[in-house]
Amino acid sequence: MPPDFSGKYDHTKDCQPFWSGYLCNRKIPTVYAMPLIQPLGRLTLAFLEIIGRLSIFASTAISHCFRPPFYPRLILKQMIEVGYYSLPVVGLTAIFTGMVLALQSYTGFARFSAESAIPNVVIVSITRELGPVLAGLMVAGRVGAAMAAEIGTMRVTEQIDALYTLATNPFKYLIAPRVIAGVLTLPILVLVADTIGVFGGYLVAVHKLGFNPATYLKNTLDFMEAIDVISGLVKAAAFGFIITLMGCYHGFNSKGGAQGVGSATTNAVVSASILILTFNYLITELFFSR
Amino acid sequence: MTSTMTSQTSQKNNQQNAQENPPVKIRIRGLNKAFGPKVVLDGLDLDIHEGKSLVVIGGSGTGKSVLLKCILGLLKPDSGSIEIDGQEIVGLGNDAMEVVRQKFGMLFQYAALFDSLTIWENVAFGLMQAHGMSKSDAYTIAMEKLALVGLGERFAGKFPAELSTGMRKRVGLARAIATSPDVLFFDEPTTGLDPVMGDVIDQLIVQSVQGLGATALTISHDMDSARRISDRIAMLYDGKIAWVGNTPDLDTTDNPYIHQFINGLLEGPIQFRLTGTDRATG
Ligand SMILES: Nc1ncnc2c1ncn2[C@@H]1O[C@H](COP(=O)(O)OP(=O)(O)OP(=O)(O)O)[C@@H](O)[C@H]1O
Ligand SMILES: [Mg+2]
Numbered sequence: 185m186p187p188d189f190s191g192k193y194d195h196t197k198d199c200q201p202f203w204s205g206y207l208c209n210r211k212i213p214t215v216y217a218m219p220l221i222q223p224l225g226r227l228t229l230a231f232l233e234i235i236g237r238l239s240i241f242a243s244t245a246i247s248h249c250f251r252p253p254f255y256p257r258l259i260l261k262q263m264i265e266v267g268y269y270s271l272p273v274v275g276l277t278a279i280f281t282g283m284v285l286a287l288q289s290y291t292g293f294a295r296f297s298a299e300s301a302i303p304n305v306v307i308v309s310i311t312r313e314l315g316p317v318l319a320g321l322m323v324a325g326r327v328g329a330a331m332a333a334e335i336g337t338m339r340v341t342e343q344i345d346a347l348y349t350l351a352t353n354p355f356k357y358l359i360a361p362r363v364i365a366g367v368l369t370l371p372i373l374v375l376v377a378d379t380i381g382v383f384g385g386y387l388v389a390v391h392k393l394g395f396n397p398a399t400y401l402k403n404t405l406d407f408m409e410a411i412d413v414i415s416g417l418v419k420a421a422a423f424g425f426i427i428t429l430m431g432c433y434h435g436f437n438s439k440g441g442a443q444g445v446g447s448a449t450t451n452a453v454v455s456a457s458i459l460i461l462t463f464n465y466l467i468t469e470l471f472f473s474r
Numbered sequence: 475m476t477s478t479m480t481s482q483t484s485q486k487n488n489q490q491n492a493q494e495n496p497p498v499k500i501r502i503r504g505l506n507k508a509f510g511p512k513v514v515l516d517g518l519d520l521d522i523h524e525g526k527s528l529v530v531i532g533g534s535g536t537g538k539s540v541l542l543k544c545i546l547g548l549l550k551p552d553s554g555s556i557e558i559d560g561q562e563i564v565g566l567g568n569d570a571m572e573v574v575r576q577k578f579g580m581l582f583q584y585a586a587l588f589d590s591l592t593i594w595e596n597v598a599f600g601l602m603q604a605h606g607m608s609k610s611d612a613y614t615i616a617m618e619k620l621a622l623v624g625l626g627e628r629f630a631g632k633f634p635a636e637l638s639t640g641m642r643k644r645v646g647l648a649r650a651i652a653t654s655p656d657v658l659f660f661d662e663p664t665t666g667l668d669p670v671m672g673d674v675i676d677q678l679i680v681q682s683v684q685g686l687g688a689t690a691l692t693i694s695h696d697m698d699s700a701r702r703i704s705d706r707i708a709m710l711y712d713g714k715i716a717w718v719g720n721t722p723d724l725d726t727t728d729n730p731y732i733h734q735f736i737n738g739l740l741e742g743p744i745q746f747r748l749t750g751t752d753r754a755t756g
Contacts, residue, residue, distance in 0.1 A: 334590075342586035345548045349580040349659075350649075351572050351604035 241433050245363055248355040255361050262365030266327050266424070267373050273326060274319045278377040281314050282306060282384025290393050299393070303403035306385035311412040312472075315378040316370075317464050320423035323370065324456040328431040331362055332452035335435025336445035344436070359432045363425060370424030371417040378416065415471040422467060423460050430456040498557075499524040499657065499689045500545060505554035507540055514540050515551070516713030527683045527690040529700040529721075531735065532710035533744065538693045539583055541710065542659050545691070546580060547571045558657070576604055579655035583662050583693075585646035587634040593645055594620070594630040600653040619648040622678055624671060640666045647675060651682055658682060660692040664699050672699060679703045697736055709735060711744060 289305045335358060338344050347354045382404060389395040431452045438448035500522040507515040514537040522528050530538050543549040545556055547563055556563050563574055579600075587596050597619055598612035607615075617627060623644035634642055643666055650658060663679065664672040676699050683690045683703075694700040700707060701721055708718040709731055716731040724732060734742030 338588075341589075342582050342584065343588055345543070345546075346580070346582060346586040346588070348548055349546055349575055349578055350600040351575040351578075352599070353568065353572060357603070 237437075238429075238433065241436070242429055244355055245359050245429060245432065248353070248360040249364050251356075253356065255357065258357070258361035259364050259368075262362050263369045265330075266323065266362075266365050266428075267369035270319075270323050270326055270373060271376065273322050274373055274377050275380050277318050277322050278310075278315065278381040279384035279387075281318060282310060282381035282386075283388045285309055285314070285381075286385040286388040286393065290389075299395075300403065302385070302389055302393075302395075303400055304407040306389075307382055307404050307407050308412055310381040310385070311378050311408070311416045312468070313416075313464070315381055316374050316416045316419040316423060317460065319370065319374050319377045319420065320427065320460045320464075321457055323373065323423070324427045324430075324460060325453055327366075328427045328452045328456045329449045331428060331431030332435040332438070332449045333445055335359075335432055336438035336448040339436060339438050340441055340444060354436070359436070362428045362432055366424035366428030367421050368424070370420040370427075374416055374420035375413075378413065411471065415467065418471075419464060419467050422463050426459045426463065427456045430459065496524045496526070498522065499559065500691070501555075501557040502545070503555045503557075505541070505544060505556065506552045507537070507544060507549065508552055513713055515544070515554075518554070518710075518714055520708060520715055520718065522689060522691055523706075524689055525683065525687050526705040527679065527692065527703055528706045528708060529692045529694050529704035530708050530710055531694060531697070531700055533735075534695075536710050537713060538710055539661055542580075542661055542691065542693065546578065546659065547575070576653075577656040578659065579650035579653060579657070579688075580659040581643070581646045581650040581661055581663055583665075585634075585639075585642040587642055587645055587649070589634045592631050592633055593625070593637070596634065596645055597648045597652050599649065605653060615652060616648070619652050620645070622651075623648045624674060640668070640671065643667065644671070644675070647678070651678075654686055654688075656688060658688050658690045658692075660690065662693055662695060664694070664696055672696070676702045 285306050286302055289302050290299060293299050293301055293305075335344075338347075338358070344354050344358075347357060386397075386400055386404070389400050390397045434448040434452040434455070435445075438444040498521045500520075502518060502520040505515050505518040506513075518541065520528075530541065532538055540549060544551045545558075545563075547566065551564055554564065558574060558577070561574065563571065566574065587593075588599065591599065594613060594616045597616035598607075598609075601607040601612040601615060602609065617630065620626070620629065625641065625644060625648070629637070629641070629645075634645070637645065643663070647660070647663060650660070658679075660679065664675050667675060679690060679692065680703055682688050690703075692700075692703060694703075701724070704721045706718065707721050707724055709716045709729075711731055717727065717729040719727060724736065727733075730743045733739075734744050
């Protein structure tokens with residue numbers, strides 16, 4: 185039978201790629217076509233659609249970050265929400281990561297009598313990778329989800345429509361303050377995480393592995409390089425943007441009551457986490473591939 | 475564009491209007507809106523005159539709220555034209571629409587209060603955000619408007635979640651009239667209120683229109699209330715305006731839709747589909 189391009193849709197036979205649910209939340213109708221090309225084409229279309237929607241959303245959000253009116257009080261409130269209240273969870277993650285890092289590298293390096301490299305391993309891994317990535321993932325779970333739920337609820341209860349009718353642009357009032365707060369706060373949070381993580385390594389090295397405290401600290405400072413810390417902070421700012429953008433995007437586009445808000449929350453966390461890991465690689469490439 | 479039938483009726487309306495009606499504030503022509511295969515508005519024409527109060531009646535799910543949201547620019551019509559003070563707003567950009575919306579006050583069907591803000595902050599929102607009023611001035615006005623809807627100072631610091639549905643509705647009303655807008659939109663202002671409070675709200679709407687010279691577009695299911703607050707009544711059926719006329723003419727018209735609707739009859743041109751939960755009510 186020749187392929188039928190007449191545009192007859194068969195919604196029952198939709199076979200969506202597993203990720204399209206949280207990427208676009210919209211069923212793309214199936215046109216009967218060649219069985220192999222069809223899913224490929226639909227996948228590509230869905231992917232392009234989500235890229236397009238996200239780009240438009242992101243550029244609108246960014247443009248509103250730079251145009252008045254600004255809401256300094258809302259930005260401050262969000263910075264406290266993103267930064268201050270994330271401190272405990274990020275701090276705990278960082279200290280245990282630093283500790284386990286020192287412990288694990290000791291078991292490895294002791295075989296080659298290279299224990300002196302431990303401060304180096306700890307500071308480089310924490311500042312370059314683990315600090316920003318773990319803080320980013322923790323904040324994605326905590327803040328990205330909360331933002332998606334809050335904005336999603338505002339969407340389904342018509343509060344966003346109400347904002348429009350009160351001549352207030354939700355991009356300015358809701359989204360820009362969150363994105364600005366994310367980009368500004370995550371680097372600070374990561375600096376704290378770096379410090380706590382290195383301290384965790386120090387604790388294990390000194391109290392468990394018998395390092396001399398002064399030597400360990402000196403080695404740590406000797407091995408610390410500006411580029412490592414800076415790359416980590418650049419990553420943090422990027423992750424702050426990704427987390428808040430995903431939270432706002434999925435919340436803003438949620439529909440269909442409590443269930444819609446629920447899936448918006450899940451999608452915000454999942455997509456932010458995947459994007460964090462992707463961009464972590466890309467930024468690492470940018471800084472360190474020579 | 476428009477069929478001969480509609481152009482004839484609108485000519486007749488125009489002649490009537492020339493005698494007694496002020497200029498048109500909102501002019502809607504050939505408005506279409508569908509959600510997927512479901513056609514909600516189907517070539518709707520409607521004029522709303524300046525300083526007058528128009529009530530739209532119609533069965534549940536006929537698209538009254540959708541009509542309101544199209545005028546407010548919250549939903550994008552598929553085609554057609556909406557002019558406000560002669561300015562076309564269909565296809566208007568967001569920034570330009572924001573300017574138009576400064577003339578508007580809207581009460582949502584489910585109030586849509588900001589649940590992260592207190593009651594007075596909700597009422598004062600438009601004053602502070604869009605009109606740049608200082609906090610203390612906005613507070614004073616917010617308290618005045620809250621008093622108008624029968625809510626005293628002790629509610630000012632509460633959050634919407636602590637109020638009953640009817641109280642929320644009244645706060646929504648206070649928020650809609652807070653900026654003394656040109657055009658007021660009320661989506662079922664008296665549903666969920668007791669009869670006394672319903673009367674108070676009706677009077678408030680009449681006062682807003684007569685006192686402030688505002689134009690009002692109200693959606694209502696309550697025929698008594700509709701009669702009290704309206705200068706004109708329009709009936710929405712099947713995506714079109716099935717009847718529009720001055721309120722006193724409601725009882726004398728021989729329009730079968732109106733006859734059936736206001737008398738709550740089961741027999742007539744309106745088909746009440748009682749399928750599943752999609753239950754049509756008068
Ligand atoms: N966002 C939407 N997506 C899909 N369909 C919608 C949407 N909004 C409204 N509809 C449909 O449009 C129709 C009209 O809805 P609308 O809310 O305007 O009804 P209504 O006249 O205000 O009814 P009621 O008096 O019960 O409030 C309904 O059948 C509804 O299913
Ligand atoms: Mg409605």
